[in-house]
Amino acid sequence: MSGPGLAPPVFVVDDDPDIRSSLTRALRMRGFAAEAFASAQAFLDGYDGRAACVVLDFGMPGMNGLELQALINREGFPLAVIFITGHGGVPESVQAMKGGAVDFLEKPFRQSVLVERIGAAWEVASARAVAEGRSRDVAARFERLTAREREIVDWIVAHPGTVSSKEVGRSLGISPRTVDHHRARILEKLEIRSVAELVDLARVLD
């Protein structure tokens, strides 16, 4: 239960140097592995793909907080975003929350509040990382399937009530025996042991 990795990483992205230094100091004191970046671009250059919480200034020169959030969502990074803002109002906060932000705080805020929210955000980020990892893993296994195999998978997933080789074969216009053959390859490549698990696995992919 000790060693590196215990301290949840928190990335502070803000163009204000005072905020950066005071937040990182406060967070490190409370056991977080805090790192600061002066801009969205600097953060992106330094980000290594880890699960983490990102404390993001809403209004920054260059790429702003919302844009960075949109990028994080597009890329599927396992990051939980908490916005902090000096001049934002209700419309900005609503937009941020719609974009999947975990929280949104107005400056000035009490550091104890931020720390508490980061704790919650870290839970979200961890869960997201697990889901992401699982999803990537499953997707990688599906990559190994050939076109025909994928076609059979698609058909079975779309018709989980009719999974016999006979039905699938008739539907695809091939012999049941060939479906048997493909199915064996599919189970092998996906590292599963039953059609039930196949349907289960396929549901992981969105």
Added chain:
Amino acid sequence: MSGPGLAPPVFVVDDDPDIRSSLTRALRMRGFAAEAFASAQAFLDGYDGRAACVVLDFGMPGMNGLELQALINREGFPLAVIFITGHGGVPESVQAMKGGAVDFLEKPFRQSVLVERIGAAWEVASARAVAEGRSRDVAARFERLTAREREIVDWIVAHPGTVSSKEVGRSLGISPRTVDHHRARILEKLEIRSVAELVDLARVLD
């Protein structure tokens, strides 16, 4: 593509009579089936379980908007909530969005904006209603299972890679033949035709 039910229902819940009358008038003019309520309690008394969009005053006497939202979430009503507020700020909007609100507008707002947001909210409510209906339907079918049958379902869902009667029987300490028997009843009661579909169906239930 015509007849009753085409107009998306919108419930306006606000203690201000002016808001109620102006909003319902504006919404009806734009093709919504708008109804107004002066309080959360009045809305709850009149609500019939339909999928709808609810425009909710954040700060109301009696049960306030947040409390009503929490109740809606608890009950799983197929409603999409849009808050409107006179005096709320960023913390209130964040809290509302965390609670699953689809939108949050400050008074005064342009009616065209509200109408547009209601359109989006209606999509959400419809999708939620479909999911809710499906979920209730599936749950009702699961209700018909006996204790032993449910135990077998649980085991299969937990171990989708090992679904043979032999394995299940060994694990539960009963004969494979008995598992066969239960399984046939399970498929019959759930109105499905394969174990794959069983796993699929079970995943619908959260």
Added chain:
DNA sequence: GATTGCCTAGGCAATACTGCCCATGCCGGC
């Protein structure tokens, strides 16, 4: 006390799946 529902489990036959073998034909790369 009879009935009903549930859990148990066996028999039997038809059907299906699985894992091994085999083969053919096609295509793309070396």
Added chain:
DNA sequence: GCCGGCATGGGCAGTATTGCCTAGGCAATC
């Protein structure tokens, strides 16, 4: 042209599933 991967299928043996029958034990209900 040869080789490897892919899709197609057949054979065969062992195993599993499925549907239909029977039937005993047990608990609750009428």
